[in-house]
Structure formats: C-alpha cells, structure tokens
Amino acid sequence: MKLFIKMIIALAISNLYSQNSIEGVVTEVETNSKLAYVNVYIPHLEKGTSTNDNGGFVINNIPTGTYSIIFSSIGYKTKSIQITIPVNTPIKIQLIPTAIEMESIIVSTPFHKIQRDNVMKVEHKNISDLKTNGAITLADGITNIAGVESVTTGLGIGKPVIRGLSSNRVLVYTQGVRLENQQFGSEHGLGVNDAGIESIEVIKGPASLLYGSDALGGVLYLNPEKFANNNTASGDFGGSYFSNTRGFNTNAGYKSSENNFKFLFRGSLTEHSDYNTKTYRVTNTRFREQDFKAGLGYQKNNFKTELRYNLNNSKLGIPEEIGEQSLNRTPLLPFQSITNHVFSSKSTLFLNHSKLDINLGYIYNDRKEFEDHHHDEHEDDHDEDKHEGEIEELEAALHMKLKTHNYDVKYYLPKLGKFETIVGAQGMNQTNTNYGEEQLIPDATTNDFGVLATSHIHFEKLDIQLGARFDNRNINITSGINKKFNSFNGAFGIKKNIFKNITARLNLATGFRAPNLSELASDGTHEGTNRYEIGNANLKSEQNFQTDLALEFKNEHLEIFVNGFYNSINNYIFLSPNGNIIDDTPVFVYLQNDAKLYGGEFGLHFHPHPLDWLHFESSFETVTGKQNNDTYLPLIPANSISNTVRVEFEERWISKGYAFIKLRSTFDQNNVSGFETNTNGFNLLSAGLGGNVLVFNNELNITISGNNLTNKTYINHLSRLRPDGIFNMGRNITIGLNYYL
Structure with a gap:
C-alpha cells in the first residue's frame, strides 16, 4: 500500500499540469434573461463562486481533468454538468424555473453529487x-x-x-x-x-x-x-x-x-x-x-x-429519579465529563483525468x-x-x-x-x-x-x-x-x-x-x-x-x-x-x-x-x-x-x-x-x-x-x-x- 501511494505521488510531481480557468453565463430557459447570484460549485475541488448581475462567472486555478459543475439557485431546478478541462469557449447554462426546493450536494457517496444522479438513496x-x-x-x-x-x-x-x-x-x-x-x-x-x-x-x-x-x-x-469562496471573507x-x-x-x-x-x-x-x-x-x-x-x-x-x-x-x-427542583446548571452526581478531540486531514492529488484522495x-x-x-x-x-x-x-x-x-x-x-x-x-x-x-x-x-x-x-x-x-x-x-x-x-x-x-x-x-x-x-x-x-x-x-x-x-x-x-x-x-x-x-x-x-x-x-x-x-x-x-x-x-x-x-x-x-x-x-x-x-x-x-x-x-x-x-x-x-x-x-x- 505504501509503495502504491509513493508511485502515485511521484507521478503527480512529475506531471504538474497547467492551471486553467472556466467562464460562462447563466440564463433562464423560458425568458433567456440573465440570472444573478446563482451558485456555481465544483464539489471535487470545493471551489465555487456566484454569478454577477449579468449572469456571468469565472473560476480560476482549475487542474486539468474532468469535473462535475453544479448550478443552483432558489426557484430553479439544480443543474449538474460534466466538463473536461481545459475548455476554450465560455459555458452557456440555462436553468428551468421550479417551485421545488433546489437539490443539495451529496458528499457521503463517492460518485455523483446530486441526489437524482445517485443509485443509492x-x-x-x-x-x-x-x-x-x-x-x-x-x-x-x-x-x-x-x-x-x-x-x-x-x-x-x-x-x-x-x-x-x-x-x-x-x-x-x-x-x-x-x-x-x-x-x-x-x-x-x-x-x-x-x-x-x-x-x-x-x-x-x-x-x-x-x-x-x-x-x-x-x-x-x-x-x-x-470555507469562504475565493477572495471573500x-x-x-x-x-x-x-x-x-x-x-x-x-x-x-x-x-x-x-x-x-x-x-x-x-x-x-x-x-x-x-x-x-x-x-x-x-x-x-x-x-x-x-x-x-x-x-x-x-x-x-x-x-x-x-x-x-x-x-x-x-x-x-x-438522571435517575425525580429529586430536587431547581434551575441550577451544574450537574449533580452522577454525571459524565467528556473531552473529545478530532483532528482530520483531507488531501487530493489531481492527475490527468484521475485523482487520489x-x-x-x-x-x-x-x-x-x-x-x-x-x-x-x-x-x-x-x-x-x-x-x-x-x-x-x-x-x-x-x-x-x-x-x-x-x-x-x-x-x-x-x-x-x-x-x-x-x-x-x-x-x-x-x-x-x-x-x-x-x-x-x-x-x-x-x-x-x-x-x-x-x-x-x-x-x-x-x-x-x-x-x-x-x-x-x-x-x-x-x-x-x-x-x-x-x-x-x-x-x-x-x-x-x-x-x-x-x-x-x-x-x-x-x-x-x-x-x-x-x-x-x-x-x-x-x-x-x-x-x-x-x-x-x-x-x-x-x-x-x-x-x-x-x-x-x-x-x-x-x-x-x-x-x-x-x-x-x-x-x-x-x-x-x-x-x-x-x-x-x-x-x-x-x-x-x-x-x-x-x-x-x-x-x-x-x-x-x-x-x-x-x-x-x-x-x-x-x-x-x-x-x-x-x-x-x-x-x-x-x-x-x-x-x-x-x-x-x-x-x-x-x-x-x-x-x-x-x-x-x-x-x-x-x-x-x-x-x-x-x-x-x-x-x-x-x-x-x-x-x-x-x-x-x-x-x-x-x-x-x-x-x-x-x-x-x-x-x-x-x-x-x-x-x-x-x-x-x-x-x-x-x-x-x-x-x-
């Protein structure tokens, strides 16, 4: 297993693919009007932005590869597309109005990030x-x-x-x-x-x-x-x-x-x-x-x-039985005192159309x-x-x-x-x-x-x-x-x-x-x-x-x-x-x-x-x-x-x-x-x-x-x-x- 990881890391270091950008515009399908404040998110990169007043968006520093991009906004059906980077032309996205709430991004399953695309419920x-x-x-x-x-x-x-x-x-x-x-x-x-x-x-x-x-x-x-979107606080x-x-x-x-x-x-x-x-x-x-x-x-x-x-x-x-009646907040005996520390690290190496988590x-x-x-x-x-x-x-x-x-x-x-x-x-x-x-x-x-x-x-x-x-x-x-x-x-x-x-x-x-x-x-x-x-x-x-x-x-x-x-x-x-x-x-x-x-x-x-x-x-x-x-x-x-x-x-x-x-x-x-x-x-x-x-x-x-x-x-x-x-x-x-x- 260690040898396998070392080989993958060596491959990543020896193939530093160029960084890319994607840009595009989001409109409504029925009126063709441009939509502002649409969330644009790439789950695997955990990078995102929002469209401006003219429906436009730009996301920079994207590694070469194939990714799902999710577009979501209240009042519109969430849309997921798959795109291969680099892309040379702007993306044009149209959203369909709906009264149903926008779909959420799913993290616990490995393949697809919108529920309607998942085999597992x-x-x-x-x-x-x-x-x-x-x-x-x-x-x-x-x-x-x-x-x-x-x-x-x-x-x-x-x-x-x-x-x-x-x-x-x-x-x-x-x-x-x-x-x-x-x-x-x-x-x-x-x-x-x-x-x-x-x-x-x-x-x-x-x-x-x-x-x-x-x-x-x-x-x-x-x-x-x-985390906050790029260059925001x-x-x-x-x-x-x-x-x-x-x-x-x-x-x-x-x-x-x-x-x-x-x-x-x-x-x-x-x-x-x-x-x-x-x-x-x-x-x-x-x-x-x-x-x-x-x-x-x-x-x-x-x-x-x-x-x-x-x-x-x-x-x-x-609690064991009904006893004293008070509004004190300090626990009586018996009680538990618990301290829990959780340290976690999540890293991804992006290779050419593959990745290692x-x-x-x-x-x-x-x-x-x-x-x-x-x-x-x-x-x-x-x-x-x-x-x-x-x-x-x-x-x-x-x-x-x-x-x-x-x-x-x-x-x-x-x-x-x-x-x-x-x-x-x-x-x-x-x-x-x-x-x-x-x-x-x-x-x-x-x-x-x-x-x-x-x-x-x-x-x-x-x-x-x-x-x-x-x-x-x-x-x-x-x-x-x-x-x-x-x-x-x-x-x-x-x-x-x-x-x-x-x-x-x-x-x-x-x-x-x-x-x-x-x-x-x-x-x-x-x-x-x-x-x-x-x-x-x-x-x-x-x-x-x-x-x-x-x-x-x-x-x-x-x-x-x-x-x-x-x-x-x-x-x-x-x-x-x-x-x-x-x-x-x-x-x-x-x-x-x-x-x-x-x-x-x-x-x-x-x-x-x-x-x-x-x-x-x-x-x-x-x-x-x-x-x-x-x-x-x-x-x-x-x-x-x-x-x-x-x-x-x-x-x-x-x-x-x-x-x-x-x-x-x-x-x-x-x-x-x-x-x-x-x-x-x-x-x-x-x-x-x-x-x-x-x-x-x-x-x-x-x-x-x-x-x-x-x-x-x-x-x-x-x-x-x-x-x-x-x-x-x-x-x-x-x-x-x-x-x-």
Missing part, C-alpha cells in the same frame, strides 16, 4: 432547516428525518437510530473521518455540537462497502461548514434561548479565503438546566457544552488539502464518569452551590481514554467508456486505556484493515453501481483474549427512470459488524444504565443482507416518495437479563440470535399551483424488529406520521420569510421485547416563523418556534427514562438570533 438536511423546527440539540434535530430517531437520556444525551438500529450499528462521520467516542454505551451521546456543521446526510441500510465495520445499519454523515454571531430549560446556546465564527489559502474558526457555548414537564422538572438532565472548530485549507497546482480540528467538552448530568484522522476521547457512591465518600465536599471546578476535583469512578488513528485512501481511475471506478484501502488503530478505580471494559488494542473496489456504470436508460470489499479486524485484550474477524461484503444497485417523472432505485447490500470491546469483555457495573454487564468472548460477527426499494415521483409542484426495506441479520447481538444480582444491580449478559427488521417510509411534498408559496409536507415511517423466535427486538421506534403546512414569503422589509405549523403523531408501541413495557401514543404540536431583516446593512436572521405547544405529558419509547415513568420535555419556546457580517 441518501437523505439530506441542512442544520439551519432543523433549527427552524426548534431542534434543541443535534440528536434532537435528526429525528426530523424520516426513518431516523434518537435514543435519549434526558435532553443532553442522544444517539442516532436508523430504521431500528443504533449504537455501534450506525457509523457517524464528522470532518470526513469516523467518530470514535466509546459509542457502545446506550447513555453515550454523539459528542458533536451542531455549530460549524452545515448539513447532515443519512445512508439508510448497510454501507459497509464504503465504510467498513459498524456501518451495518447505516451512516450519519456530518458535513462541516464550507465573512463572519457571524448569534444565539438561541430555550424557555423550557431556561437554557441558551451562543456561537460566533469567521472565515476568509485569499489566493491559495483559506481558514475558518467557530466557537460555541451551550448551557441548560433540568428540563420541565407539565408537573415537575426532571432532576439532573442539566448539561454544559463547549465547542471549538477550526479549519485551514490550501490549494496549489494539482494539489489541495485541508486540516480541521474540533474540541468538544461537555458535562452531562445522568487521502483522508487521515486522529480522535482522542477522554471520558470520565462520576458516581453517587463517590459522593458518599466526599460528603463534606458536596454542596449544591459548589462551583464546577470544585466538583471536578472528585475522583472519577470510570475513566477511559480512547485514542483512534484512521486512514481512508481512494484512487479514482480515469473514466473508461461507461465505467467510473474507485479502488481504495481503509484502516484504523485504536487503543483503550483505563485510569479509574472501577473498570467496565478492559485495556485493549483494535486494528482494522479493508480494501474495496466499486464502479458506477452509465447506460442510456439506467445506471448500475456495484462493488466488493474485504475487511479484517484484530482485537487484542490485556486479559489475554485475542480475537480476529474477517468479512467479505458486496453491494449492487440499479437506478432507472421508469417514466418521465418516476425514478426507481433497487439496492441489494451485505454488511457486517464485528463485536465491540464491551460486548466481548465487559465485566462491571455500567452506572449510566444501572446494569452489571458481562461480555461474551465467543460472540461472532453480525452479518446482514438488506433489500431496499425506493420509488420517487417528482414534477414542478409535487414530490412523492415510497421506500421499503427488508433487513436480515445473522448473529444479532443483544443484552438480556439472566436473573442474577451483583452489587445490588441486575446482571445482563450478551447473547446472539438471528433477527430481521422490515418497514419503510412514505412522504409527499405538495406546492399547489399557482400558490407556490404554500407547502404541504407529510411523512410516515414504520419499522418492525424481531428475533427469529418471533420475540421483538428492544428499542424499536414506534410508527409515526408528521404533517406540516409551511408558507414562504418575501417582502420589502423581510427576506426568506416563513411560517409553519406541524403535527407529529406517534402511535402506540406494543411490539416490545420481553423486558420492555408498552408505550402509549401521543400527538405533538409545533409552530414557528422567521426570516431575515436588514440591520446596519447586514442581515439579521430571526427564528421563533414552539414545540409541544399543548404541553402534552408523554413518554417516548426510545427514552431511557421510560422504565422509571419519567416524562419527556414539556412545552418549549425557542428564540434565535444570528447576525451576518
């Missing part, structure tokens, strides 16, 4: 859109995506669930590298703040072909905010207030691009007290989070690179958990008004440091006829070390290595994507347990436009997940879950096969989608009580059985003509999970349906104005595992409005939203506080202000 949401719906945290926001839910422990701790699968079965990518932060724990959150994240992409179903182990259930791909600051928790978040950022260099940074602070229900505050759901993100980019000749860094520090209360990452997760029995030993030290720094002096009962190095190398071969092909290698080295007086999982070293090849084949009336991959994982545990896991996986997909406005996608894929360290070797009390967990060194890898069928109808005023899936999992790993008690705590052991999950999503988006400012959106999602003995799997989300009416308007005093009202109905969940209880259904009403106004010649974005406006008392089936009968959050009003410089 990918869901995409902008963070700004999630915030307009009143999302309090990132984990809360992703539940607005059909087929995606969140397992929560209060407000501050949430982890993604994709079609009924969660924890290590869902891989999270941030800054282009896989996020590793002891995510095996059901009370371990994402550890990522939404500040400095531009959008979210969700791959539903096995993505092991692209990402390896732990992508058996899907991928949550977090796209960081883009911008800044912004703002914040939000949340009435329910008397909490707030603030953030400020700045970015600049000049010549070959570009940089950005953003900092944020979030604090919440215990959330309120109709009758009580839920003790110790308070938390505090600090986040800092920075990036540096450079591009010269046939080489571009970017370095990014994210520091996230959070102190999260772990090299992504490197280092994640350092420092996790401390402070427990109640510790409090008893330091009774004199504890006081409700004690400052945060003083509580930090307590010795952590659980203290683990997880250090992860990973790499992802992909070579994009020159296009050969109808074939676009990628070959690559990925790997990871990970060490877990204990420093606390207690130990849940032992010290261990994990090494991953995988190789892959995938092709996209273009035919006149359909597209096919296929690929194969081999992976090896070695886990060496200090107790003397050494485990090796190997897996071959493949994927096949086909996309065809059945009729003019109907597109069908069929994807067949296998995936796998090697047992994690906790499942193999845990032996101790997991305080956050009130369980004594015992691992099983004889566990086998989970292996699945999923069939996914997606149908989509789209015209100028109506979108309808229907997705269905069937997911068969061999050797599904799960926790089950064995009836024993250790240290006054019930014992849970890891078992395996074959399982299956099936269901899907249905949705529509309607713009009635000629009322293009009026939008009606509806979506329904369902999933059923069973073991082969017909017992139900735990933590499967209940069926739900969401209906939203939204209006958009432009006035002299406000731009991008909107208002919405939303009703989300969640049904009873009676399909529960043997140690779960049924959950009643509920209806949640939300509403909001907002827009941009000019203040001192700069835009001020104002958002006001309300969630659970009827102050409904309810319990979500994916709440970890459900066994104690603790309600989810009551009514909340969010007011947000963001000022753009």
Whole structure:
C-alpha cells in the first residue's frame, strides 16, 4: 500500500499540469434573461463562486481533468454538468424555473453529487432547516428525518437510530473521518455540537462497502461548514434561548479565503438546566457544552488539502429519579465529563483525468464518569452551590481514554467508456486505556484493515453501481483474549427512470459488524444504565443482507416518495437479563440470535399551483424488529406520521420569510421485547416563523418556534427514562438570533 501511494505521488510531481480557468453565463430557459447570484460549485475541488448581475462567472486555478459543475439557485431546478478541462469557449447554462426546493450536494457517496444522479438513496438536511423546527440539540434535530430517531437520556444525551438500529450499528462521520467516542454505551451521546456543521446526510441500510465495520445499519454523515469562496471573507454571531430549560446556546465564527489559502474558526457555548414537564422538572438532565472548530485549507497546482480540528467538552448530568427542583446548571452526581478531540486531514492529488484522495484522522476521547457512591465518600465536599471546578476535583469512578488513528485512501481511475471506478484501502488503530478505580471494559488494542473496489456504470436508460470489499479486524485484550474477524461484503444497485417523472432505485447490500470491546469483555457495573454487564468472548460477527426499494415521483409542484426495506441479520447481538444480582444491580449478559427488521417510509411534498408559496409536507415511517423466535427486538421506534403546512414569503422589509405549523403523531408501541413495557401514543404540536431583516446593512436572521405547544405529558419509547415513568420535555419556546457580517 505504501509503495502504491509513493508511485502515485511521484507521478503527480512529475506531471504538474497547467492551471486553467472556466467562464460562462447563466440564463433562464423560458425568458433567456440573465440570472444573478446563482451558485456555481465544483464539489471535487470545493471551489465555487456566484454569478454577477449579468449572469456571468469565472473560476480560476482549475487542474486539468474532468469535473462535475453544479448550478443552483432558489426557484430553479439544480443543474449538474460534466466538463473536461481545459475548455476554450465560455459555458452557456440555462436553468428551468421550479417551485421545488433546489437539490443539495451529496458528499457521503463517492460518485455523483446530486441526489437524482445517485443509485443509492441518501437523505439530506441542512442544520439551519432543523433549527427552524426548534431542534434543541443535534440528536434532537435528526429525528426530523424520516426513518431516523434518537435514543435519549434526558435532553443532553442522544444517539442516532436508523430504521431500528443504533449504537455501534450506525457509523457517524464528522470532518470526513469516523467518530470514535466509546459509542457502545446506550447513555453515550454523539459528542458533536451542531455549530460549524452545515448539513447532515443519512445512508439508510448497510454501507459497509464504503465504510467498513459498524456501518451495518447505516451512516450519519456530518458535513462541516464550507470555507469562504475565493477572495471573500465573512463572519457571524448569534444565539438561541430555550424557555423550557431556561437554557441558551451562543456561537460566533469567521472565515476568509485569499489566493491559495483559506481558514475558518467557530466557537460555541451551550448551557441548560433540568428540563420541565407539565408537573415537575426532571432532576439532573442539566448539561454544559463547549465547542471549538477550526479549519485551514490550501490549494496549489494539482494539489489541495485541508486540516480541521474540533474540541468538544461537555458535562452531562445522568438522571435517575425525580429529586430536587431547581434551575441550577451544574450537574449533580452522577454525571459524565467528556473531552473529545478530532483532528482530520483531507488531501487530493489531481492527475490527468484521475485523482487520489487521502483522508487521515486522529480522535482522542477522554471520558470520565462520576458516581453517587463517590459522593458518599466526599460528603463534606458536596454542596449544591459548589462551583464546577470544585466538583471536578472528585475522583472519577470510570475513566477511559480512547485514542483512534484512521486512514481512508481512494484512487479514482480515469473514466473508461461507461465505467467510473474507485479502488481504495481503509484502516484504523485504536487503543483503550483505563485510569479509574472501577473498570467496565478492559485495556485493549483494535486494528482494522479493508480494501474495496466499486464502479458506477452509465447506460442510456439506467445506471448500475456495484462493488466488493474485504475487511479484517484484530482485537487484542490485556486479559489475554485475542480475537480476529474477517468479512467479505458486496453491494449492487440499479437506478432507472421508469417514466418521465418516476425514478426507481433497487439496492441489494451485505454488511457486517464485528463485536465491540464491551460486548466481548465487559465485566462491571455500567452506572449510566444501572446494569452489571458481562461480555461474551465467543460472540461472532453480525452479518446482514438488506433489500431496499425506493420509488420517487417528482414534477414542478409535487414530490412523492415510497421506500421499503427488508433487513436480515445473522448473529444479532443483544443484552438480556439472566436473573442474577451483583452489587445490588441486575446482571445482563450478551447473547446472539438471528433477527430481521422490515418497514419503510412514505412522504409527499405538495406546492399547489399557482400558490407556490404554500407547502404541504407529510411523512410516515414504520419499522418492525424481531428475533427469529418471533420475540421483538428492544428499542424499536414506534410508527409515526408528521404533517406540516409551511408558507414562504418575501417582502420589502423581510427576506426568506416563513411560517409553519406541524403535527407529529406517534402511535402506540406494543411490539416490545420481553423486558420492555408498552408505550402509549401521543400527538405533538409545533409552530414557528422567521426570516431575515436588514440591520446596519447586514442581515439579521430571526427564528421563533414552539414545540409541544399543548404541553402534552408523554413518554417516548426510545427514552431511557421510560422504565422509571419519567416524562419527556414539556412545552418549549425557542428564540434565535444570528447576525451576518
């Protein structure tokens, strides 16, 4: 592998192709009028600009090669063209008016950057859109995506669930590298703040072909905010207030691009007290989070690179029972103190009609958990008004440091006829070390290595994507347990436009997940879950096969989608009580059985003509999970349906104005595992409005939203506080202000 990389680098150095420019003009197809402020973007180069008042644009310093260029503007259908550089004549582009929102750029799949060109269906949401719906945290926001839910422990701790699968079965990518932060724990959150994240992409179903182990259930791909366009600079600051928790978040950022260099940074602070229900505050759901993100980019000749860094520090209360009622923000015992560092590097060498991508990452997760029995030993030290720094002096009962190095190398071969092909290698080295007086999982070293090849084949009336991959994982545990896991996986997909406005996608894929360290070797009390967990060194890898069928109808005023899936999992790993008690705590052991999950999503988006400012959106999602003995799997989300009416308007005093009202109905969940209880259904009403106004010649974005406006008392089936009968959050009003410089 090293020899291969050296050969490619040598080839790039010996072939410094000249830099080129492209220019052109964008017009409307019906009137031939020139369009200003159209976004022109080359995803693979991460370079872009906007058209001027005469519809013209110029992009300089483009390496020789073939690239997709995307043209997008509100009110027009997004257009993608492929162009081979150098080009000697100006480009002429015509956009078609449409009431449907412009399509987003997809990053998580390797070939095409607009969803309609992809064989694999990918869901995409902008963070700004999630915030307009009143999302309090990132984990809360992703539940607005059909087929995606969140397992929560209060407000501050949430982890993604994709079609009924969660924890290590869902891989999270941030800054282009896989996020590793002891995510095996059901009370371990994402550890990522939404500040400095531009959008979210969700791959539903096995993505092991692209990402390896732990992508058996899907991928949550977090796209960081883009650098500024060439020779521009911008800044912004703002914040939000949340009435329910008397909490707030603030953030400020700045970015600049000049010549070959570009940089950005953003900092944020979030604090919440215990959330309120109709009758009580839920003790110790308070938390505090600090986040800092920075990036540096450079591009010269046939080489571009970017370095990014994210520091996230959070102190999260772990709720256990209803106790003191206060608005304090300092967590009580027990609580988690977590520091997460993410370093990433993304580089590209552009060769003649081919390219080499090299992504490197280092994640350092420092996790401390402070427990109640510790409090008893330091009774004199504890006081409700004690400052945060003083509580930090307590010795952590659980203290683990997880250090992860990973790499992802992909070579994009020159296009050969109808074939676009990628070959690559990925790997990871990970060490877990204990420093606390207690130990849940032992010290261990994990090494991953995988190789892959995938092709996209273009035919006149359909597209096919296929690929194969081999992976090896070695886990060496200090107790003397050494485990090796190997897996071959493949994927096949086909996309065809059945009729003019109907597109069908069929994807067949296998995936796998090697047992994690906790499942193999845990032996101790997991305080956050009130369980004594015992691992099983004889566990086998989970292996699945999923069939996914997606149908989509789209015209100028109506979108309808229907997705269905069937997911068969061999050797599904799960926790089950064995009836024993250790240290006054019930014992849970890891078992395996074959399982299956099936269901899907249905949705529509309607713009009635000629009322293009009026939008009606509806979506329904369902999933059923069973073991082969017909017992139900735990933590499967209940069926739900969401209906939203939204209006958009432009006035002299406000731009991008909107208002919405939303009703989300969640049904009873009676399909529960043997140690779960049924959950009643509920209806949640939300509403909001907002827009941009000019203040001192700069835009001020104002958002006001309300969630659970009827102050409904309810319990979500994916709440970890459900066994104690603790309600989810009551009514909340969010007011947000963001000022753009």
